[in-house]
Amino acid sequence: MPRDYSGIRESRPNTFTDLGGQSEEITEGFNKVCLKAADRTFSQGLQCQQINSISALLSLGSSAFVVHSPQGCAGCLSMFSDMYRVGQAHRGVSLIKSPRVIVTNLDTNDVIHGGEGKLVEAIKLASDRYNPEIIFVFTSCASGIIGDDVDAIVLEQQAKYDSILVPVHCDGFKSKICASGFDAAFIAIQNYLLPKEPQVKQKGLVNLFAPVSISYKDQLEIERMLGLLGVEVNYIPFYSSLSKIRRITSAEASTSICKVFADEFMKTLDEDYGIPFAHTVMPIGVRNTDKWFLGIAELLGKGDLAREYIEKERARVLPQLASIRERLQGKRVFICGGTGRSFAAAALIDDFGMELVGLETPTYDLDAQIDVEYLNGIHGDYVIDVANMQPFEQVNLVNRLKPDVFIGVPSWSARFGIPTTHVLDPKRATMGYDGILFLGNKIAEQVSNPGFNKKLSQYARLPYKKSWYEQDAFQFIKGVGE
Amino acid sequence: MSKIVEMPRASCVLGGLNAVLTSLQNVSPIYHSGPGCCMQTTAGVSGQAGLRGSSFLASVSLPCSNMLEREVVFGGEQKLRDEIDGSLEIIDADAYFVLTGCTAGIIGDDVAAVTAEYRNKGLPVYPIETPGFAGDTLLGYETAFDSFIEYIAESQPRQANLVNLLGVVPQHDPYWFGTLEELTRILNKLGLEVNSFFTQRQGIETVKRSGSAALNIIVSPWLLKGAASKYEEKFGIPSIRFNGVPYGATQTAEFIRGVGEALDLDKTLVESVIEEENIYVYGLFETIIGALSWKKFVVAADAATAISITRFLADDFSFTPVAVIITEPIWSSSDKDRITKALSSLEYAKPPIISFLVDHYDIRQEIKKHDFTLLIGSSLEDEVARELGVQLNRLAFPISDQLIINRTYAGYRGCLTLVEDLYNNL
Numbered sequence: 001m002p003r004d005y006s007g008i009r010e011s012r013p014n015t016f017t018d019l020g021g022q023s024e025e026i027t028e029g030f031n032k033v034c035l036k037a038a039d040r041t042f043s044q045g046l047q048c049q050q051i052n053s054i055s056a057l058l059s060l061g062s063s064a065f066v067v068h069s070p071q072g073c074a075g076c077l078s079m080f081s082d083m084y085r086v087g088q089a090h091r092g093v094s095l096i097k098s099p100r101v102i103v104t105n106l107d108t109n110d111v112i113h114g115g116e117g118k119l120v121e122a123i124k125l126a127s128d129r130y131n132p133e134i135i136f137v138f139t140s141c142a143s144g145i146i147g148d149d150v151d152a153i154v155l156e157q158q159a160k161y162d163s164i165l166v167p168v169h170c171d172g173f174k175s176k177i178c179a180s181g182f183d184a185a186f187i188a189i190q191n192y193l194l195p196k197e198p199q200v201k202q203k204g205l206v207n208l209f210a211p212v213s214i215s216y217k218d219q220l221e222i223e224r225m226l227g228l229l230g231v232e233v234n235y236i237p238f239y240s241s242l243s244k245i246r247r248i249t250s251a252e253a254s255t256s257i258c259k260v261f262a263d264e265f266m267k268t269l270d271e272d273y274g275i276p277f278a279h280t281v282m283p284i285g286v287r288n289t290d291k292w293f294l295g296i297a298e299l300l301g302k303g304d305l306a307r308e309y310i311e312k313e314r315a316r317v318l319p320q321l322a323s324i325r326e327r328l329q330g331k332r333v334f335i336c337g338g339t340g341r342s343f344a345a346a347a348l349i350d351d352f353g354m355e356l357v358g359l360e361t362p363t364y365d366l367d368a369q370i371d372v373e374y375l376n377g378i379h380g381d382y383v384i385d386v387a388n389m390q391p392f393e394q395v396n397l398v399n400r401l402k403p404d405v406f407i408g409v410p411s412w413s414a415r416f417g418i419p420t421t422h423v424l425d426p427k428r429a430t431m432g433y434d435g436i437l438f439l440g441n442k443i444a445e446q447v448s449n450p451g452f453n454k455k456l457s458q459y460a461r462l463p464y465k466k467s468w469y470e471q472d473a474f475q476f477i478k479g480v481g482e
Numbered sequence: 483m484s485k486i487v488e489m490p491r492a493s494c495v496l497g498g499l500n501a502v503l504t505s506l507q508n509v510s511p512i513y514h515s516g517p518g519c520c521m522q523t524t525a526g527v528s529g530q531a532g533l534r535g536s537s538f539l540a541s542v543s544l545p546c547s548n549m550l551e552r553e554v555v556f557g558g559e560q561k562l563r564d565e566i567d568g569s570l571e572i573i574d575a576d577a578y579f580v581l582t583g584c585t586a587g588i589i590g591d592d593v594a595a596v597t598a599e600y601r602n603k604g605l606p607v608y609p610i611e612t613p614g615f616a617g618d619t620l621l622g623y624e625t626a627f628d629s630f631i632e633y634i635a636e637s638q639p640r641q642a643n644l645v646n647l648l649g650v651v652p653q654h655d656p657y658w659f660g661t662l663e664e665l666t667r668i669l670n671k672l673g674l675e676v677n678s679f680f681t682q683r684q685g686i687e688t689v690k691r692s693g694s695a696a697l698n699i700i701v702s703p704w705l706l707k708g709a710a711s712k713y714e715e716k717f718g719i720p721s722i723r724f725n726g727v728p729y730g731a732t733q734t735a736e737f738i739r740g741v742g743e744a745l746d747l748d749k750t751l752v753e754s755v756i757e758e759e760n761i762y763v764y765g766l767f768e769t770i771i772g773a774l775s776w777k778k779f780v781v782a783a784d785a786a787t788a789i790s791i792t793r794f795l796a797d798d799f800s801f802t803p804v805a806v807i808i809t810e811p812i813w814s815s816s817d818k819d820r821i822t823k824a825l826s827s828l829e830y831a832k833p834p835i836i837s838f839l840v841d842h843y844d845i846r847q848e849i850k851k852h853d854f855t856l857l858i859g860s861s862l863e864d865e866v867a868r869e870l871g872v873q874l875n876r877l878a879f880p881i882s883d884q885l886i887i888n889r890t891y892a893g894y895r896g897c898l899t900l901v902e903d904l905y906n907n908l
Contacts, residue, residue: 042568045546048518070584070615071484072494072519075526078882085864085883098489098842098865107484108616111588122486129488129843141516142584142615145554172516173550173585389542392572412543463510463538468572476568 003268007169007184009177009260009363016364017176019386020393020474023359023376026384030369036479043476046388048172051076052181053138055212056261057168059084059238062133064100064126064163068119068150069140073172074103083212086427087239090216100130106142116148120157127161133242134193137167144171164242166192177363178388179260179339182211185237186265189245198273199250206231206296207254207275209262211340212238217429222257222283225293225432228309229302236262249273255296257431258282258340259367282340283431284423284439285348286314286321313433321351324440328352331447334398336360336389336408337424343371345407345423352440355379357401360408362388385473395462396473405447417457419450484617484811489842489862491784491809491879493526494614496581498622498651500544501527503579504536505652507685510575511539512607513546514562514593515583519614520544527619528653530861531879532886535653545569549585558591566600566607576686577606579629587613606686608633620705620810623651627709634686635693637717644675645741646695646719648709649702649786650727652680656881660890661727665701668738668893671755672747693717697744701727701737702786703824704817720744725824726786729794730897731763732829759894766898774904776800777856781834782807782845782863783878785817789824791858791877794897796831803834804854809878811840856904873906 009015018038019026029035050073058065058080067074081099088096102125104110104118119137126135139150154165170184206226210219223233234240234247248254254266254277266277278295281288290310297306331354335345342361349356356379361368364386372384383401385393391412398406398413406413410420421443429435492498496515500523503511513519524541528534535541547565549558562580569578580593593609600607612625627648647665652658662678669676677688677695698713698721700706710721722744728737735756742752779801781788785808795801806825812818818838826833835852839845846866849857857867860878867874876884877891891900 041564042572043546043548043565045513045520045542045544046517046548047521047542048516051518051521070494071487071490071492071618072497072523072526072614074490075493075497075522075524075529076518077489078525078530078880082882095868096865098862100488102486102488103490105484105487105490106615108613111584111615118486125486125488125843140584142588145585145588172518173554176517176548176550178518391543411540461537463508463543463574464572465574471572 003271005183005187005264005268007180007187008175009180009183010175012365014365016386017362017388018477019364019384020477021384022381023372023384024381026364027369027373027376030364035364038477038479040390040476041478044390044392046176047178049175049178049181049184050138050140050170050172052178053168053170053185055080056182056185056237057136058099059087059212060134060240061097062241064102064130064132064135066119066122066126066135066137067101067103067140068106068115068122068137068143068148069103070106070142071103073140074101077101080212083426087216090427091239100126100132102126106140111142111146114146114148115143116153119148119150119153123157123161123165127163132163135161135163135165136188137165139167139169139171141172144173164192179362182261183264186262189237190265190268193242193245194249195246201252202250203252204230204232205234205247205251206300207234207236207248207251207269209236209254209256209266210238211258211261213424213426214238214257214431215425215427215429218431218435221429221432221434226296229297229300229305231300249275251275253277253296253299255279257292259343260339281347282344284341284344285436286317286351286433288344288347289432289436317433317436320437321440324444325352327444327448328354328440330355331404332357332401334358334401334403334406334413336394336406339363339368341424343368346371346375348423348436348439350378351436352443354405356382357403358383358385358397360385360387360394362386392464392468393473395464396469396471399469400473405443407443412462414453415457415460415462417450417454419447419453421446485840487841491840491860491862492618492620492654493523494618495612495616495622495625496583496614497523497527498619498654499579499581499610499626500524500622501619501651501653502623502626504539505680506689507683508538508574508576509686510569510573510578511544512565512569512578512580513544513583514558514565514580514586514591515546515549515614516585517546517548517550519583520546530882531653531658532656532881532884534659534885534887539573545573549583554585554589557589558586559596562591562593562596566596570605570607577608577634579608579610581610582613584614587615618811619654620651623654624706624708627706628712630689630692631709631712631716634689635717636690638691638694640696641675641694642696643673644677644691644695645669646677646692646698646713647679647701648698649700649705651705654879656876656879656886657890657892660888660896661892663888664890664893664896665727668734668755668759669741672738672742672751674741674745693719695719697722697741699741700724703789703821704785704812704814725820726790727892729790729891729893729900730798731760731894732798733790733793734759734893763894763897770901774901776802777873778802778804778854779856779858780805780807780849780852780854782809782849782857782859784808784810785812785821787878789821792825792834793828794900797829798897799901801856803828803831805835805837805848805852807845807848808836808838809840809845812838875903
C-alpha cells in the first residue's frame with residue numbers, strides 16, 4: 001500500500017481535539033500556527049473508534065462479524081442493529097434480519113493467558129453458521145493491550161475458509177477521535193478486499209460513501225440527483241456487498257456525504273487507483289447542497305448540467321423557504337454536532353437568517369478552519385467549543401449565551417427550557433433541496449412550540465453544582481505539559 | 483469464565499455498575515477506562531432495556547478518564563486523580579464511585595489506593611476494583627451491592643417495618659421501574675416501608691439505611707447470594723428469596739404470604755390485602771373473558787422472567803407451555819435445579835421442555851424445534867418470530883424497539899397490562 005496513513009486522525013497535522021474560545025481568535029491562532037496541543041484534565045465519556053468501525057460495516061448483510069472483546073464492547077450494537085433493522089424495513093424487507101455478531105467475550109482468564117484460541121473458535125462459528133462472504137474481526141482495548149496478534153491469526157486461519165477474513169484495528173485507546181474508526185474500517189477494506197491492481201474504469205460509475213446515519217429516503221434522493229448527471233451510484237458501505245465493494249476500484253470518481261467519512265480512503269483511491277474525488281460538505285441546506293452537487297458534477301465535467309439543475313431547484317425551493325425564514329429570522333442559535341452535521345447545520349441556518357452564537361464540533365483542522373472562516377464572515381465572533389460532546393461545557397455555555405434555539409442532541413439543553421431540535425434524523429429525509437424544507441419546517445415548528453421543554457424546565461435537574469455555571473467553560477482545557 | 487456468544491444479552495461488569503449507580507439519585511460513577519466505555523455500557527444496558535436512561539448522568543455525560551495509549555503505557559493514576567478532582571469540583575453528587583475499565587484493570591492502576599487518598603480527606607470517593615472484563619451486567623449488579631455493604635450501608639438499630647427489595651436489575655430488566663413501584667405499592671399495603679433503591683428518588687441515604695432493614699426480599703432465583711450473606715453477617719438481616727418478580731394473583735399472593743410469614747405480620751391484614759387485590763383483578767378479568775384466543779407458548783428469557791411468565795400464563799391464564807429457554811448464564815447446578823423445579827411445578831399444565839442456552843444462534847435453533855403460537859422473548863426474537871409467523875411479546879432484555887417508561891407486568895396491576903399486550907387482533 002503506497003499511501004501511508006495510520007488511521008489515527010489526531011496523527012494528521014494541525015488537528016485539535018481540546019480547544020475552546022472565540023471563533024475569530026481561533027481562526028487567527030490556527031493561521032499563525034499558535035494553537036496548542038491540549039487535553040482536558042476533567043472530561044466526560046467519549047465515543048470510541050470501535051463504535052464507528054462497527055457502525056460503518058454492520059449493515060453488510062452478507063457478512064458476519066466477530067468482536068474480539070469483553071461483552072461490554074458490543075453495547076453499541078443496540079444502536080446499529082436497530083438502524084440496520086429499520087433500514088431493512090424502509091427498504092421493504094419483510095423478513096428483517098439481525099446482524100450476525102459473535103463476541104469472543106474476553107474474560108479474566110483470557111486477559112492472563114491470551115484470547116487467541118477464542119478468536120479462532122469465533123471465526124469458525126461465524127463460518128459454520130452463516131458461511132458469509134466476509135468475516136470482519138474488530139479488535140478492542142482489551143485484545144490490543146494483552147497483545148493478541150489478530151493479523152497473524154487471520155492470516156493463518158484464512159486458508160480454512162471461503163469467507164474472506166478481515167481484521168479491523170479499532171482498539172479504543174488508540175484514538176480520541178471516533179471518526180478514526182471509519183478510517184480503520186476503510187483501511188481494512190483497502191488491505192483485504194480491494195483488488196491490488198488498478199481496474200478498467202467504468203464510465204459513469206461513482207462511489208458514494210455514506211455513514212450509517214443517512215436515511216434510506218436520503219440515499220434515494222442523493223442517488224436521484226446523481227442520476228441527473230447520468231451517474232450510476234455505487235453506494236458504500238451500507239446495505240452493500242462484497243461485489244459492490246470490489247467495484248469501488250472500477251469507478252470513475254468518488255464522493256462522500258460526510259466530511260469525515262471515507263475522506264482519507266478517497267485520497268487512497270485517488271493515489272493508488274487514479275480515482276479522483278470530490279470531498280466537499282454534507283448536502284444539508286441550500287448552500288451546502290449546491291456545493292456538494294457542484295463538487296461531484298465539476299469532477300465529472302458536468303458542471304453546466306448541475307448549475308442548470310441548481311437554478312431550477314433554487315427557483316422552486318427558495319420561495320418556499322421565505323415563509324420559514326420569516327419565522328426564524330434573527331433567532332440566536334447554539335449548534336452541537338458531529339463534524340459533518342455541525343457545519344452542515346451552521347450552513348443551514350443561513351438559509352433561515354438565523355444568528356450563530358455557539359458552535360460545538362469534535363475536531364478542529366484545516367477543513368474546519370475553512371468553514372469557520374466562512375461562518376465568521378456571516379456571524380462575526382461567536383463561541384467555539386472543540387469537544388466530542390462534553391455536556392458539562394455545553395450547559396455552561398448554553399446557560400451563559402441563552403440562545404433562542406439549540407440544534408443538536410437535546411438531552412441537556414432542553415432542561416433550560418429553550419427549544420431544541422436536530423438536523424440528525426437517520427430515519428427521515430433531511431438532505432437535498434426537499435430536505436431543507438423538512439428541516440426548516442421542523443426547526444420553525446419546534447421554535448414556535450416549545451411547551452414541552454418550557455414545562456419540563458420547571459422540574460428538570462442537571463447534575464452540576466451551581467458554582468460550575470459561574471466558572472470558565474474551558475477551564476479544564478490545559479496545554480499538554482502545562 | 484465467559485463463553486463466546488452471538489448477540490450477547492448483557493453488557494460487562496461496568497454496564498451493571500453503571501445501571502445501579504445511575505439509577506440511584508445523585509450518585510456519580512467515574513469511569514477509569516478507555517474512551518468508549520461510557521457510551522458502550524449505556525447503549526448496551528439502558529439502551530436495550532426500553533430506552534429510558536438515567537436522568538442524572540448517562541453515556542457521554544459520565545465522568546471518564548478516557549485513557550489513551552499514554553496512560554496504557556505509563557499508567558493512568560494521575561489522570562484518574564485529575565478526573566476525580568474535576569468530578570468533585572463540578573458534579574453535585576452525594577457519592578462518587580470509581581469504576582475500573584479493561585484498560586485500567588489490565589495495566590493494574592491502583593484504584594483502591596487513589597480513592598483512599600480522597601476518603602482520608604473525608605471525601606466520599608469509593609473504589610470498585612472488579613474490572614469490566616471480569617463478567618457481565620449481572621456480576622456488575624452484584625458487585626455494586628457488595629461495595630454498598632462494604633462502604634456505605636450503616637449499622638443502625640433494626641427498623642422492624644423496613645425491608646430491602648432486591649433482585650430487579652435496574653436498566654437491565656426493561657420493566658424495572660414500574661415493577662419496583664408495583665411491588666412497593668403492595669408492600670406498603672402491608673404497612674412496610676420499602677428500600678427499593680431505585681424509585682421515589684432514593685439514593686445514598688437509602689443505601690445507608692439498608693443496614694437497618696428487618697428483611698431482604700430478593701425476587702430472583704439466583705442473584706445476590708453474596709450480598710444476602712453479607713447483609714446477614716454484617717447487619718444480621720435475613721433474606722427471603724422468591725423465584726422471580728410475582729406476576730398475577732397466584733404468585734403475588736405467595737409473595738405477600740411469604741413476606742408476611744418472614745416478618746410475622748398480622749395474618750388478617752395479609753389475607754385482607756390479598757382479598758382486596760384479587761377482587762380488583764378478577765373483577766376486571768370478568769370483563770375480558772374470551773378476548774384472547776388459546777395459545778401454546780415458548781419462552782426465551784432470563785430465569786426470573788421465564789419462571790414468572792410461564793407460571794402466570796399456565797396457572798392463571800390457562801395457556802399451554804411448550805418450551806422454556808433460560809437465556810442468561812447460570813453456572814451453578816443447584817441454581818439450575820431450583821429453576822428447573824420452579825418451571826416444572828405447574829398447577830395444572832404439563833411442564834415445558836427446559837433448556838439453558840446463552841448463545842443467540844442456539845436459542846434460535848431451539849425455538850425453531852417447537853410447534854407453538856406465542857413467543858415470549860426479547861427484541862432479538864423478532865427475526866425468528868417473523869420467520870415462524872408467531873406472535874412475539876417482548877418481556878426480557880434486550881428490548882431495543884419499544885419505549886418503556888413505567889409500565890410493568892408485575893404484581894396485580896401489571897398482570898392486567900400484560901393481558902392487554904397479549905391481545906392480538908390479527
